[in-house]
Amino acid sequence: MAIKLKTVEVDGKTYAEVQDGKPVYVDGDKDLPMDVPAMSDKIKALGSEAKSHREAKQAAEDALKKFEGIDDPAAAIKAMETVANLDDKKLVDAGEVEKVKKAAIEAVEKQFAPYKEKAETLEKQLRQEKIGGSFARSKFIADKLAVPVPMVEKTFGDHFSIEDGKIVAKDANGNAIYSKERPGEMASFDEAMESLVDQFPFKDSILKGRNQNGSGATGGANGQSGGKTMTRKQYDEMQVSDPAAAKKAILEDGVKVVD
Numbered sequence: 001m002a003i004k005l006k007t008v009e010v011d012g013k014t015y016a017e018v019q020d021g022k023p024v025y026v027d028g029d030k031d032l033p034m035d036v037p038a039m040s041d042k043i044k045a046l047g048s049e050a051k052s053h054r055e056a057k058q059a060a061e062d063a064l065k066k067f068e069g070i071d072d073p074a075a076a077i078k079a080m081e082t083v084a085n086l087d088d089k090k091l092v093d094a095g096e097v098e099k100v101k102k103a104a105i106e107a108v109e110k111q112f113a114p115y116k117e118k119a120e121t122l123e124k125q126l127r128q129e130k131i132g133g134s135f136a137r138s139k140f141i142a143d144k145l146a147v148p149v150p151m152v153e154k155t156f157g158d159h160f161s162i163e164d165g166k167i168v169a170k171d172a173n174g175n176a177i178y179s180k181e182r183p184g185e186m187a188s189f190d191e192a193m194e195s196l197v198d199q200f201p202f203k204d205s206i207l208k209g210r211n212q213n214g215s216g217a218t219g220g221a222n223g224q225s226g227g228k229t230m231t232r233k234q235y236d237e238m239q240v241s242d243p244a245a246a247k248k249a250i251l252e253d254g255v256k257v258v259d
Contacts, residue, residue, distance in 0.1 A: 003027045003180075027180055034183070042184035072105065079104040130167055131160045140190040145197070146208040148228065148253050151238070154245040156196050160189075172199060202241055205234040229256045 169192030
């Protein structure tokens with residue numbers, strides 16, 4: 001639904017509604033006061049920043065053209081140093097040269113393998129802390145969704161990544177999700193989750209409804225409260241969209257399917 005200007009009528013004339021000196025726009029059921037000067041400054045700043053990025057990218061590409069054909073600079077340097085120390089007789093033997101190059105590359109890879117593994121481990125830990133923690137602490141998930149947090153993270157986790165130390169959310173088409181309340185800025189985690197859930201084809205099966213309690217669990221038999229449950233329809237739809245999450249819900253999270 002498109003954002004539109006909120007208006008009021010006074011003495012038969014239509015005026016824009018203003019709040020704190022800002023024109024108010026309507027997005028669905030939300031009123032969004034727009035700071036137009038601030039938005040304009042932000043757009044100009046983003047344009048200037050984008051230009052700087054383009055110029056830096058072009059400069060980097062021009063510099064890299066000098067090294068076309070070299071896939072591993074560190075290995076290439078090591079190989080050249082090794083070859084430089086060989087006598088003329090060995091250099092005549094092409095097979096020996098290839099052997100030396102291969103040995104040099106393997107030596108470099110072996111030397112840096114532990115650092116690569118450590119970097120990958122730290123990256124996974126950072127993602128779990130920032131993104132996994134955001135799912136666990138999300139007020140939107142706790143208040144609006146009727147399925148366990150691990151299932152929500154399994155379904156929507158791939159939409160989030162960490163760029164420059166910050167969480168960035170992207171929609172199903174790979175486009176960054178921006179804030180509607182803060183034009184020009186990235187959406188907060190809960191804003192992004194709300195947008196992703198709104199586009200989710202099975203959103204009616206994961207949103208809390210009139211027949212669900214605040215925790216997302218339904219009552220047990222004879223009116224007594226029981227563990228977490230989901231309807232047969234919800235479970236069937238989850239099996240189609242994410243079979244692994246459906247299996248985990250039953251076997252690990254103790255969710256019961258009810259008719």
